Amino acid sequence: MPQEFTQFASQCRARVDNVLDQYLPLAQDPTQLRAAMRYSLFNGGKRVRPILAYAAALAIKPGINLNLIDPIAASLECLHSYSLVHDDLPAMDDDDLRRGKPTCHIAFTEATAILAGDGLQTLAFDLLTTTDLPAATQIKLVRQLAQGSGVDGMVLGQAIDLAAVDHQLNLAQLETMHRHKTGALIRASVAMGAISAGADDKQLAALDNYASAIGLAFQVQDDILDVTGDTTTLGKQQGADIARNKPTYVSLLGLDAAKTKADELHRQALGALGMFDESAAPLRQLASYIVQRSN
Amino acid sequence: MPQEFTQFASQCRARVDNVLDQYLPLAQDPTQLRAAMRYSLFNGGKRVRPILAYAAALAIKPGINLNLIDPIAASLECLHSYSLVHDDLPAMDDDDLRRGKPTCHIAFTEATAILAGDGLQTLAFDLLTTTDLPAATQIKLVRQLAQGSGVDGMVLGQAIDLAAVDHQLNLAQLETMHRHKTGALIRASVAMGAISAGADDKQLAALDNYASAIGLAFQVQDDILDVTGDTTTLGKQQGADIARNKPTYVSLLGLDAAKTKADELHRQALGALGMFDESAAPLRQLASYIVQRSN
Numbered sequence: 320m321p322q323e324f325t326q327f328a329s330q331c332r333a334r335v336d337n338v339l340d341q342y343l344p345l346a347q348d349p350t351q352l353r354a355a356m357r358y359s360l361f362n363g364g365k366r367v368r369p370i371l372a373y374a375a376a377l378a379i380k381p382g383i384n385l386n387l388i389d390p391i392a393a394s395l396e397c398l399h400s401y402s403l404v405h406d407d408l409p410a411m412d413d414d415d416l417r418r419g420k421p422t423c424h425i426a427f428t429e430a431t432a433i434l435a436g437d438g439l440q441t442l443a444f445d446l447l448t449t450t451d452l453p454a455a456t457q458i459k460l461v462r463q464l465a466q467g468s469g470v471d472g473m474v475l476g477q478a479i480d481l482a483a484v485d486h487q488l489n490l491a492q493l494e495t496m497h498r499h500k501t502g503a504l505i506r507a508s509v510a511m512g513a514i515s516a517g518a519d520d521k522q523l524a525a526l527d528n529y530a531s532a533i534g535l536a537f538q539v540q541d542d543i544l545d546v547t548g549d550t551t552t553l554g555k556q557q558g559a560d561i562a563r564n565k566p567t568y569v570s571l572l573g574l575d576a577a578k579t580k581a582d583e584l585h586r587q588a589l590g591a592l593g594m595f596d597e598s599a600a601p602l603r604q605l606a607s608y609i610v611q612r613s614n
Numbered sequence: 615m616p617q618e619f620t621q622f623a624s625q626c627r628a629r630v631d632n633v634l635d636q637y638l639p640l641a642q643d644p645t646q647l648r649a650a651m652r653y654s655l656f657n658g659g660k661r662v663r664p665i666l667a668y669a670a671a672l673a674i675k676p677g678i679n680l681n682l683i684d685p686i687a688a689s690l691e692c693l694h695s696y697s698l699v700h701d702d703l704p705a706m707d708d709d710d711l712r713r714g715k716p717t718c719h720i721a722f723t724e725a726t727a728i729l730a731g732d733g734l735q736t737l738a739f740d741l742l743t744t745t746d747l748p749a750a751t752q753i754k755l756v757r758q759l760a761q762g763s764g765v766d767g768m769v770l771g772q773a774i775d776l777a778a779v780d781h782q783l784n785l786a787q788l789e790t791m792h793r794h795k796t797g798a799l800i801r802a803s804v805a806m807g808a809i810s811a812g813a814d815d816k817q818l819a820a821l822d823n824y825a826s827a828i829g830l831a832f833q834v835q836d837d838i839l840d841v842t843g844d845t846t847t848l849g850k851q852q853g854a855d856i857a858r859n860k861p862t863y864v865s866l867l868g869l870d871a872a873k874t875k876a877d878e879l880h881r882q883a884l885g886a887l888g889m890f891d892e893s894a895a896p897l898r899q900l901a902s903y904i905v906q907r908s909n
Contacts (some may be wrong), residue, residue, distance in 0.1 A: 343765070347778060348770075350773035350774055350777045351768065351773075352662075352765060352769065352770060352773040355705060356765065391781065401732075405729075405732060408728065410723070410724035410725045410728060411725050411728065416848070428705070429705035430706050430776050431776075433700055433703060433706065433728070433774075434700075434769050434772055434773050436732075437696075437700060437731075437732075437735065437769050438658065438764055438765040438769040439735070440732065440735055441760050441763050441764035441769065442760070442764055442765060443737070443767065444739045444759075444760045445757065445760035445761065445764055447756070448753050448756050448757040448760065452747060453749070454748070454749035454750040454752070454753045455749040455755050456755075457749070458743050458749045458752050458753060458756075461739060461740075461742070461743050461752075461753075461756055462740065462743040464739075465736050465737070465740035465743065466738050468736050469733055469736035469737055469740055470638070470648060470651065470733040470736070470737060471646060474729050474732050474733040474736065475643075475645065475647060475733075476643035477729055478646075478647040478726065478729050481645070481726075481729075482644060482645045483723050489634075495877055515689060571843065582796055588681045
């Protein structure tokens, strides 16, 4: 990764962590609810969705005050974090390890993990009401987040994923699952950053193509890492998806074709940014990061 | 109940059911996610929160077009319904029966119930973006809902409730739990109806006193019904809270003093409505309904 991007990503992570820390302080709470929420938020996440929101805003309006985007970035991370906490639950994927640490329901209790996830989702919407953007823009953001994460988006994707365990999916079905499960929120992240910076419809359409491509690329790379990564770097059991008999790009296409697919999606993402100048450099670098990352 | 109120409540229920049915149609969905969400929404609920929102709006602006309130009413019911689905889960209250029917995780699967609850919460926020109200008002509604249902509201209440099982709570602690677990969303329901109708701060403060009192009255009556009701009418096991060793108003105060407490809260609620004329009749009747209901 170019050093420039590493610095940009670190800066984004510091910003979003700061907002999350301020908006969800560890108040006195005998129930451990806040502790569980914070545990799940501050767990070494890559903050891909926040970075996407910042980068998209900068692509539209290079000099934008990033304070405007901070609550949106934090909101996206809360939403993402809630989805991980619930996905890890015994009744769902039943994962004990996330980013190298015990999952929320292992570190706390199952009930606390359910409630922490619930509270994180609520917090995601709450945060969207704290920006200094015009109310009409704020409502658009609420709508984007709800549509990306709801019954036609992320939640549906997780339901498709669960229904797919021990079933054969073809490539089209696998793609439908991922477009909902991870793609919808990634598209919302880019759209929300761009809308906050005043993007027009043409710009939004181009960025949506970009987001669709990297959303899928992200997942293909995840499937590749499930096979080629090592448990320590991944922070989760290598080979877990294969062992669980979950369909993956690698199981359907083979490793080489999966790598080719990731490269194609990477090119497609860069192609979608054709109308943008140097202001879209962080988005371009992020696309590269997504297919080159090792965890 | 006066026939007038019965009719008003029926009209409100029909309105909210219609919005929910239209906004969450039973589309083709092999995952059963939508089916589980609809199952939980259309399960014979009393629709108290929607009725509160309509009644509060009418108290502020007697001739208001109730179409403006419909999405808010539906939103409140989605939020409430999600909380019930998650509360009933095995890791939480582990209830098999809700309103006389199998709970969501029994009728479907535990994973589907978790996701259905998640999707219902998202839908609640989504619906708030569909009103014909000014964007600034819509954002206020999002904020009210988030604050009432989040980590300082309903979700915290549920966490306190879980932590209280097998522990002795005193009356103040029990009240704190209920003020969060059910009170916060009931207050939000009243506030959201009133805000939509353009309430001023003085009106909001009076209505909030009303809502606090009936929120607690609702809970006291629940505890009374847990002892005096019968399983068929209640739609859940009579005596379940006592059996589970949960602290209740009846277990702490005794049955007679609990009844006196409900009456006091009823009077307090009516007193808070002193500044309102006949336009607040539905709110007054609702307060009576809450302490006189048998299920």
